[in-house]
Amino acid sequence: MKTLEHPGSKKILEVRPGNNKFIHSLIKYKYFHLMALPCLLYFLVFKYLPMYGVIIAFKDYEPTGGFWGILKSEWVGLQNFKMFFTSIYFGRLMKNTLLISFYRLLFGFPAPILLAILINEIKNVFFKKTVQTITYMPHFLSWVVVSGFLTILLSTTGGPVNALLERAGIEPIVFIADKSFFRSLLVLSDIWKGIGWGTIIYLAALTNVNPELYEASMMDGASKFRQVWHISLPGIKEIIAIMLILAVGRILDENFEQIFNLYSPAVYEVADVFETYVYRQGLVEAKFSYSAAVGLFKSVVSLIMVILSNAAAKKLGSDGIW
Template sequence: MLLPGILYFILFKYLPMWGVLIAFQNYQPFRGFLYSDWVGTRHFIRFFSEPAFWMLFRNTVMLALYNLIFFFPLPIVIALMLNEIRKEVFKRFVQTMVYIPHFFSWVVVVGVVYILFTVEGGVINELIIRAGGEPINFLISGEWFRTMIMAEVIWKETGWGTIIFLAALAGVDPQLYEAAKMDGAGRARQIWHITLPAIRSTIVILFILRLGHFLDTGFEQIILMLNAMNREVGEVFDTYVYSVGINQAQFSYSTAVGLFKSFVGLILVLSANAISKKFGEEGIY
């Protein structure tokens, strides 16, 4: 039973780790790992010296913070709301409705967004015009880019994120709620004093794991939404790696950029884990 999982991690997680070596080489595909020239930290120095570095860093961190602030709490809120539904049939129906968007590809999601928000016949702009306003070109506006990215993420992934929290809520002892009712606690106080403390460790662990992917802002979604007009606020590390690594075949340089992202994620995970342990939580190790 363990074999498929073990093979998956060996083939797709551990063996590819050797690829980070090319971040310290002038990698030539025909010469391979063993015979390519070693250049030390040259690619990292070049990356930190690039005029685009701070723009990429700002855009990536901004989207990552938006994700933590606006998206991360929503699955918890939705899970708490679903947990309060007493009609089982209605609860299953709502769960199904919020899970379905997760299975749509980003190509489909972005395609729907283009249809809704385009200036030429888009539903949203038609409503704005009928309300007496001026049409807004959401799709090329730098001001609206981050808002649209987060709205898409929230719509697509919030429901799926509730699964773990609902599983944690299922383990809460019902007798605790009965005792709280006897003491006169309403639903709000029961949630605050029983439900949330019961899933606190789950929230902390998922938060720490999320920090490990702090700079992963979602390549596919952003590359589909990116254009010449919003590139100044939309270009992130993931799209930059694709641009220089695939389009320009700068394999070593793009690997150095990806390794920098992973290093930042590692530092954040270790720091968050240490802080959580100081506050009495178990952490991830």
């Protein structure tokens, strides 16, 4: 048995040898633990405790029974999952979610990397900070505001985009209600809103690249493209791998706010994804057990995607996220 004095007080703590290091670390970094406490409480209250409600996916839950009615509800096993897998919506939701996510990965994921490299090459500090500020400002706009802005911009009655099309002799296009343009509109608006914010972490990673490498490459006659390809990108490959793993993990976790504020029944066929479907089934039609089964299926697939993408990243030489 050993004793440990609490810093700033005369209180003596008796600790066992096996717990000595743990308690000493806990006391030494107590302020850091207090700073992390709100974050831990957030995940505990809003992420872990609600997992208890997942059991309604395997029950015929009646909301009239209240919270404790979950225990009294009848078990139905995998019936809710079978209903979903055999419905006409399963194929449509999978197709829309995977296609929209694939387009976002293909075009949206490299966009902040490219912008970060371009900003990193700017030598004028004032101009560099101005570009950074302008590009990440849209991140602070809600999708309600952005969707309203897009509706006005693409309107067939006075919208500047359709006004230019009319001048070019092209009939006005209802972009937001047109199945041919809606997915492209989602991807482009998502890139515009998030590209500046996404560059922050890559710019931070680029500051850790040794500048002597650039100087040596310039002396060897390397072009800017060669410097980016052989120095900048390899210098931030670990960060790119981690962000890609997280992006793949969110492949079924679409931006509900964006789609919800932009879509309409006219584009359900190409825009309806898991989250919008769960919202309609769970909150609008009050099918709580069924919507919980759909949400649980989506979460399990997302977890599998994270595990597989992390394993693939390790195979390619990255450290991954665990």
